[in-house]
Amino acid sequence: MKLIHISDIHIHDEQIQGQHPIANFTACLAHVETHHRDADRVVISGDLTHHGRRRSYEQLREIVLASPLNPRLMIGNHDDRGVFRAVFPDVPVDANGYVQYAEDTAAGRFLYLDTVEPGTHAGRYGADRQSWLAGELLRARADGTSVYIFMHHHPCPVGARSADMIGLIEGPSFRALLAEYRDVVRHVFFGHCHFILSGSVCGIPMSAPRSTNHPNAPDLVDRGAIAIGPLAPSYNVVLIDDDSTVVHTIDFLLESQIQWIPIQDDGWIDEGTAAG
Numbered sequence: 001m002k003l004i005h006i007s008d009i010h011i012h013d014e015q016i017q018g019q020h021p022i023a024n025f026t027a028c029l030a031h032v033e034t035h036h037r038d039a040d041r042v043v044i045s046g047d048l049t050h051h052g053r054r055r056s057y058e059q060l061r062e063i064v065l066a067s068p069l070n071p072r073l074m075i076g077n078h079d080d081r082g083v084f085r086a087v088f089p090d091v092p093v094d095a096n097g098y099v100q101y102a103e104d105t106a107a108g109r110f111l112y113l114d115t116v117e118p119g120t121h122a123g124r125y126g127a128d129r130q131s132w133l134a135g136e137l138l139r140a141r142a143d144g145t146s147v148y149i150f151m152h153h154h155p156c157p158v159g160a161r162s163a164d165m166i167g168l169i170e171g172p173s174f175r176a177l178l179a180e181y182r183d184v185v186r187h188v189f190f191g192h193c194h195f196i197l198s199g200s201v202c203g204i205p206m207s208a209p210r211s212t213n214h215p216n217a218p219d220l221v222d223r224g225a226i227a228i229g230p231l232a233p234s235y236n237v238v239l240i241d242d243d244s245t246v247v248h249t250i251d252f253l254l255e256s257q258i259q260w261i262p263i264q265d266d267g268w269i270d271e272g273t274a275a276g
Helices: 021-035 054-065 082-088 125-144 171-180 252-258 269-275
Strands: 002-006 041-045 073-074 102-104 109-112 145-152 183-188 198-199 202-209 235-241 246-252
Touching: 002 021, 002 054, 021 054, 021 252, 041 109, 054 082, 073 109, 082 269, 109 125, 125 145, 202 235
Parallel strands: 002 041, 041 073, 109 145, 145 183, 183 202
Antiparallel strands: 002 235, 102 109, 198 202, 235 246
């Protein structure tokens, strides 16, 4: 199965940190349509808009309706749940109105989580939401189905204070739930941090792409800052097989700068061509 993971598109009329979010997002979708139209799923894991404004959601709706990709939309801390639901009424919600649901795919069961809490950029996933997740994980275990979790906020501290200050408040209890079902959950996908991440949580692999608009570099020496600069926006291409999950990061705005050198019969290249 081929999955496209996009995050933190921040649809907004004006520039953000010198970047045009609508132009960047449409370029991202165009790149996916050109090179990965065969993708089985496209998931956008939150921060669909920059300020949660209705106009921004309507702009996003216009863009995605014009695309053949039919992306699954999730909300993040920059989103407004009520406005999102008004503009995208067909996106499922749970019994408590959270924008989270399960979807069966060729690879297994995808669980889309809602970690948004109004009034804070930190993530919340309290008892009511965890109860829904626990029920879905129990059902997947009973069905013998692998689970892939999608969420906006990172599921564990990542070592960058600027990100961890607005991480998941119920992180310990959430991770305890993951640990209980590590036999079922194969991967956790998230966004929020705006920088590329990979690793594991409770023995479960995890990954995140950069933002499509204003990627950040991780502050790992605690400067007390968010780092911006010459970083390429990206999305991830995920190849899921019965015994592997491979994540590729695609710097879609750099496509015109990439040189493709044909491989020879022995699998190598003409290094003279590469040097030239």
